[in-house]
Amino acid sequence: MESKFFRAKKIYDNATLIAGLGGEQSYLIEGSEKALLIDGLAGVGSLKAFVRELTDLPVTLVNTHGHVDHIGADFEYGEVYIDPADIALLYEHSDREMRLGFAKSGAMFAPLPVEPRLDDVTVPSPIKTLPLKDGDIFDLGGVQLETISVPGHTRGTVVFLDRARGVVYSGDACNRNTLLYTEFSTSIEEYKESLLHFQSLEDAFELLWGGHGGQAEKKSIIEDALKLCDEIMAGTDDAVEAVGIGGQTCWYAKAKNERFERVDGGVANIAYAKDRIWKKDVQ
Numbered sequence: 001m002e003s004k005f006f007r008a009k010k011i012y013d014n015a016t017l018i019a020g021l022g023g024e025q026s027y028l029i030e031g032s033e034k035a036l037l038i039d040g041l042a043g044v045g046s047l048k049a050f051v052r053e054l055t056d057l058p059v060t061l062v063n064t065h066g067h068v069d070h071i072g073a074d075f076e077y078g079e080v081y082i083d084p085a086d087i088a089l090l091y092e093h094s095d096r097e098m099r100l101g102f103a104k105s106g107a108m109f110a111p112l113p114v115e116p117r118l119d120d121v122t123v124p125s126p127i128k129t130l131p132l133k134d135g136d137i138f139d140l141g142g143v144q145l146e147t148i149s150v151p152g153h154t155r156g157t158v159v160f161l162d163r164a165r166g167v168v169y170s171g172d173a174c175n176r177n178t179l180l181y182t183e184f185s186t187s188i189e190e191y192k193e194s195l196l197h198f199q200s201l202e203d204a205f206e207l208l209w210g211g212h213g214g215q216a217e218k219k220s221i222i223e224d225a226l227k228l229c230d231e232i233m234a235g236t237d238d239a240v241e242a243v244g245i246g247g248q249t250c251w252y253a254k255a256k257n258e259r260f261e262r263v264d265g266g267v268a269n270i271a272y273a274k275d276r277i278w279k280k281d282v283q
Contacts, residue, residue, distance in 0.1 A: 001053065004114050005045025008054060011209065011216075012165060014143060016054055020044060021103040021112055024069035025211050027169050028054055029162070031140025035059045038145075038160055038169045039211065040080070043072020043096075043122035044103040060138065064171025065154040066090035066184075068102050070211065072122050079128040081136075083149065086156030087129050089184050094124035132158055150174070150198050152191035154184045163204045167216070170208040174198070174225050174268065175217065177260045181250040181273035187282040188272055192229035195222055217267065224268035228253040232272060244271060 001008045007019045008028075016028040020041035027038040028051060035057040041047055051059060061077045063070055066086030071093060074080045082090060093099075096118055103116045134149035138160075146161040150173040159170040172178065173194075180191060199222045207216040231237040237253040244250040250271045255263045262269055276282050 003045065003050055005116070005120070006041075006047065006050045008050070012167075015165075017209070017214075018047070018050070018054075019214070020047075020069070020072075020106075021114070021116060022069055022106040023109060023212055023214075024102070025209075025214070026070075026073075027209060028059075029140065029143060029145060029169075030055055030057055031143035033057070033141030034139075036138050036140055036145055036160075037061045037073070039064055039070040039171060040073030040077070042069045042099045042102045043075065044100060044116045044120050046076060046122070047073040048076040062132065062138070062160070063090070064159060064169070064173065064211065065157040066093060067154065067172070068093040068099050070171065072099055074127050075122045075125050078125070079130065081130045081132045083132045083156030083158055084129075085151070086154050086184075089154060089156070090127070090129070091124075096121040096124065132156075134158075145169075148198060148201060150194045151186045152180060152194050153178055155186055157194075159198070159208075161201065161205060166205045167207045167209060168205050168219075171211045173210075174208065174222055175210045175213065176221075176262075176267060176269055177212075177256075178225065178268065178270050179244065179250075181244055181248060181271055181276065185276065187279045188229050188232050188270070188277045189279045190282070191270075192226060192233075195226050195229065198222055199226065221268045224266055225270065228268055228270050232270065233277060239274075242271065249273075 014030045018026045029036045062081040066089035136147040138145040153172045240252040253270045
């Protein structure tokens, strides 16, 4: 199913991947009684109306974290589950121009089907934020999603585990271009601890469906990212200097091409700041 602003595809019988103009992804998971919408995209176009075309079930919205490309529909639903550590980030990234800019950035990878305008962007408003924590369960009726806390990309990053399906809906927690250089990120040292916690549950899943990329990653990407953390902390990574979001200088643990693929054939990559490697350096 497609609209002017969104594309949806079934990835399982009860799970639909929804992509926005900027390539950002959310997931609609349906049980027999309720549905869970994991992330709200950038808020260009009405995701709530699009989701209503996909399901008649009552929908609960959750955020994997508070970044611009995940919180857009929060202002339509008026209520969202989010880790309290990311509430301030949610509001900081609510600016309509910022979210419009993200949607337009999708043109770097493919022509946009429509030229988005500011009038298309959801209007920020106060939201009822409900706390998320590690271990929280969302029972949708025959389908359960378990919250796993994975601070790193942001301090409040979480992922959602479907044990029966053997998959995790992972947002931006661990992927081919994990960004850990902003003021809202943790240190590399803390991120490694988060990944070890995540990895301790890997007997329960095989695949990660993330916030970008269109395809699932194998769970081995977690081990790949752990090795990068060790190399960064030891100073033995490639440390390729780059210009990140907002012109901020960052370093990539492994050299990559223009499509963010590692030139050495590895999968995970981390962009970090050299003054945010250790816990003691991050307040």
